Amino acid sequence: MNAQKPFIDIRHAKKSFGTLEVLKDINLQVDRGQIVAIIGPSGSGKSTLLRAINDLDPLSGGEIWLEDKQINMDLPHRQYERHINEVRQEIGMVFQHFNLFPHLKVRENVTLAPKMLKGLSDAEANALAEEQLTKVGMIERIDYYPSQLSGGQKQRVAIARALAMKPKVMLFDEATSALDPELVEEVNLVMKQLAEEHMTMIIVTHEMGFAESVCDRVLFMDQGVVVEEGPPEVIFRNPKSERTQNFLRKHLAGNQA
Amino acid sequence: MGLDFSVIPKYLDIVLLGALWTIAITLGAAIVSFFGGILLAVIALYAHPVVRWPFRAFSFLFLGTPLLLQLFLIYFGLVQIGIDVPAFVAGVIGLGLHFAVYNSELFQTSILAVDKGQIEAARTLGLSRMQALRKVVVPQAVRDVIPPIGNNMIALLKDSALVSVIGVSELTLSAQRAIGSTYRPFEFYVLVAAIYYIINLGMEAVLRRVERRIQASK
Ligand SMILES: Nc1ncnc2c1ncn2[C@@H]1O[C@H](COP(=O)(O)OP(=O)(O)OP(=O)(O)O)[C@@H](O)[C@H]1O
Numbered sequence A: 001m002n003a004q005k006p007f008i009d010i011r012h013a014k015k016s017f018g019t020l021e022v023l024k025d026i027n028l029q030v031d032r033g034q035i036v037a038i039i040g041p042s043g044s045g046k047s048t049l050l051r052a053i054n055d056l057d058p059l060s061g062g063e064i065w066l067e068d069k070q071i072n073m074d075l076p077h078r079q080y081e082r083h084i085n086e087v088r089q090e091i092g093m094v095f096q097h098f099n100l101f102p103h104l105k106v107r108e109n110v111t112l113a114p115k116m117l118k119g120l121s122d123a124e125a126n127a128l129a130e131e132q133l134t135k136v137g138m139i140e141r142i143d144y145y146p147s148q149l150s151g152g153q154k155q156r157v158a159i160a161r162a163l164a165m166k167p168k169v170m171l172f173d174e175a176t177s178a179l180d181p182e183l184v185e186e187v188n189l190v191m192k193q194l195a196e197e198h199m200t201m202i203i204v205t206h207e208m209g210f211a212e213s214v215c216d217r218v219l220f221m222d223q224g225v226v227v228e229e230g231p232p233e234v235i236f237r238n239p240k241s242e243r244t245q246n247f248l249r250k251h252l253a254g255n256q257a
Numbered sequence B: 001m002g003l004d005f006s007v008i009p010k011y012l013d014i015v016l017l018g019a020l021w022t023i024a025i026t027l028g029a030a031i032v033s034f035f036g037g038i039l040l041a042v043i044a045l046y047a048h049p050v051v052r053w054p055f056r057a058f059s060f061l062f063l064g065t066p067l068l069l070q071l072f073l074i075y076f077g078l079v080q081i082g083i084d085v086p087a088f089v090a091g092v093i094g095l096g097l098h099f100a101v102y103n104s105e106l107f108q109t110s111i112l113a114v115d116k117g118q119i120e121a122a123r124t125l126g127l128s129r130m131q132a133l134r135k136v137v138v139p140q141a142v143r144d145v146i147p148p149i150g151n152n153m154i155a156l157l158k159d160s161a162l163v164s165v166i167g168v169s170e171l172t173l174s175a176q177r178a179i180g181s182t183y184r185p186f187e188f189y190v191l192v193a194a195i196y197y198i199i200n201l202g203m204e205a206v207l208r209r210v211e212r213r214i215q216a217s218k
């Protein structure tokens, strides 16, 4: 096998909703341990791209590979379901609105999938939940229901839930944009910690400061294409494209207003 | 001829035994209607059309015909094709399926009302659609629909009197038997009404406890 093969390889990704072309020939390669930020205006296709990676929004064309496995393989329905369920276990996803399971306590939110899918015993699953919740600083709330937590706490539990499946990649879709400003930092800290552990991550974000301090690469998307990509210091300090410059200028102005 | 409640004690054991049968039938049918309702709702929403359509026809049949007729059909009709079900079982199945169809309508609405992000979160963890429905969506849907389901269960209790027609010695039939020997319809019907009312209160108390438990986790 080719040692140079990227960890995640997105080739000629296309996606339409009806007649609306949302992704137009996107290419993205991510190496193991790399952290990529995706920025861009609302409606540019950032979420759609992220959701295509674990097939929540299946592509209309193109290929997505995780290591030597094609994610959006062409298989008969039943086989495809089995395949995609396996693939998804390796990809953690964190949503803007947390999507914790409200009928389950924090502990059970974390243990549900490992117990069902990996056959962990209660004791093993509990140990795993305690380990992951300690990591995100939520161990004290292990027996709370999600409704009893703040937004920042919910998001940290959601991260622990994803990590409990020991994913190879973590996807974050605006993980902090539903949070009150004072709660953003606690979630950012957890993400930084993951970065230090060399977790491979793709992060859709509107927080340019965070992206600059954590990410190895930044992609600027607009209207379904990657307009520009590069190291954060280039994209944020010396963007070549005029569209990138305009976006950053507007974004900066918006943040100050 | 005045009222004479002194005849009651002699027949009280028969009537109370009838009450026990009524409770047993109601409980059995409630369980069938609860899980049957969930199953029917999931089939109606997610099954392949080849499966969905026969079930839809079945539901329509149960909604559109009298419960009495359904009980006759299950008890007297099935014997003809070699399926001999005891009257109690026929009553539980008939009442249970009838109310399963009603409950299914409630479950369908509440399943659809569960936030789409819930199933997405479950699926991104690697759960299959069925696993996600079973562990994430249905429990939340059930939680939201307990009060109206409770109302159906109280209707079920009242309709359980209908199984007297296939000879289950439940409360109403026991009363009729006592009346047959004593010619005291008023006294016994009042007694039976009071007993239905007490069972009803008991059910409502249980329901309120369930609702409180659910509220705590919201
Ligand atoms: N399920 C869907 N059906 C139809 N159109 C959709 C669907 N999901 C997204 N779209 C459209 O696709 C386009 C891209 O949406 P997407 O959510 O990927 O944008 P985004 O870059 O994440 O924006 P935001 O910053 O607001 O989250 C938008 O025009 C959106 O309206």
Ligand SMILES: [Mg+2]
Binding pocket: A046, A047, A048, A173
């Ligand atoms: Mg988005």
